[in-house]
Amino acid sequence: MDKLPESLLLEILSRLDNSADVACCRVASKAFNNVFPHLRSINLLCSCPWCGTSGSVSPSCFKKVFLDLISKLRVVESVCIRLHDAVGVDPVDEDFLKEWLPRVSQTLKSLSLFRLPLNVLPLISKYCRNLVELNLGYGWLSVRNLNPMPMLTTLTLAHSSLEDQHLNQFNKCFPNLQVLKLVGITGLKDPKIHLLNLQTCHWTQFHKQPSSLTLITPNLITLKIECFDSTAIQIEAPMLSHFHLSADSLNVYKHPGAGAFTAQKFENLKTLCLESFYVGFLLSAFPTTKTLETLILESRNKAPRHARDSNLTLGKLFKVFPNVSSLRINSCAWSELEACSNPEGWEILDGRIGLKTIHVHITN
Numbered sequence: 001m002d003k004l005p006e007s008l009l010l011e012i013l014s015r016l017d018n019s020a021d022v023a024c025c026r027v028a029s030k031a032f033n034n035v036f037p038h039l040r041s042i043n044l045l046c047s048c049p050w051c052g053t054s055g056s057v058s059p060s061c062f063k064k065v066f067l068d069l070i071s072k073l074r075v076v077e078s079v080c081i082r083l084h085d086a087v088g089v090d091p092v093d094e095d096f097l098k099e100w101l102p103r104v105s106q107t108l109k110s111l112s113l114f115r116l117p118l119n120v121l122p123l124i125s126k127y128c129r130n131l132v133e134l135n136l137g138y139g140w141l142s143v144r145n146l147n148p149m150p151m152l153t154t155l156t157l158a159h160s161s162l163e164d165q166h167l168n169q170f171n172k173c174f175p176n177l178q179v180l181k182l183v184g185i186t187g188l189k190d191p192k193i194h195l196l197n198l199q200t201c202h203w204t205q206f207h208k209q210p211s212s213l214t215l216i217t218p219n220l221i222t223l224k225i226e227c228f229d230s231t232a233i234q235i236e237a238p239m240l241s242h243f244h245l246s247a248d249s250l251n252v253y254k255h256p257g258a259g260a261f262t263a264q265k266f267e268n269l270k271t272l273c274l275e276s277f278y279v280g281f282l283l284s285a286f287p288t289t290k291t292l293e294t295l296i297l298e299s300r301n302k303a304p305r306h307a308r309d310s311n312l313t314l315g316k317l318f319k320v321f322p323n324v325s326s327l328r329i330n331s332c333a334w335s336e337l338e339a340c341s342n343p344e345g346w347e348i349l350d351g352r353i354g355l356k357t358i359h360v361h362i363t364n
Helices: 006-014 019-028 030-038 059-072 094-104 120-127 168-173 250-254 279-284 314-320 331-340 343-349
Strands: 041-045 078-082 110-116 133-141 154-158 179-183 192-194 200-205 212-216 222-227 232-236 242-247 261-263 271-276 294-299 326-329 357-360
Touching (some): 019 030, 019 041, 059 094, 110 120, 168 192, 222 232, 271 279, 279 294, 279 331, 294 331, 326 331
Parallel strands (some): 078 110, 110 133, 133 154, 192 212, 200 222, 242 271, 271 294, 294 326
């Protein structure tokens, strides 16, 4: 091992997924210990040596190992602490973060933390002014005393409660976000995502709140929205090119006031995926879009008893998207289409020069 070039030894260490394994290599080999300080990232997973057979965490052991690792690195660009599956005392607390965040704040570009203390966001914004990517999960996130983070371009918040009902402070402190992913966030009430530089957005809602969602994103290109309850959605995204909309709540369809989809005219939309129990209801909400090239219809309802109510027909489809060239339909959506169409309805395909391909997936 000692005869291997340092560049190869460093490459071996950098390919280890868990920094706990890096710590073991340092103990086992002097050569590894010598090149270790040249690593630029730390990634600690819950399956590490300080997690016993019961999954319990020894906070003192975890902190000792982590602080030893981070103190030896010359430059730290990325830190990931992923212990949300472990049980016992949470090892990531506010005092612990204060021990090492100030030291790495100037060079740190990417930070991922899970099972979080309440004030983690204000703390990160205080020290990590040069942070480019932030990933936080499983916590209660306060925005009190949150400082602007103009360098941050990528943000993921997952399975957490955010104390910013309308996202006012959120929009103010993260003005230059280009990629945003919000998954299972609670504590919101009629949030408005108003980010002028946002290019990619992924929103997943599992709970009844919020009752509405507004996006004002003039440079948004890719959007994915997954709503599993009644939510009114309003979109202002003139540059949107790729859109995936998934909505399952039947209340939205039976009672339009409980949830609705409104959007300004899509002038650049190329690809659209509609996913629902009844695809026809989603299709009805869209304005006429002449730029759409690829349309994907996916239904998860294997027994559409009320499929006729959705009024999913080829005539309706081509009226909303007259220039679609590629059409992909899954098995359940095809059953919905068959239930709504009359025998003469298929004649609308005759003479459609723009339509190049139809891909239908049919299962027994």
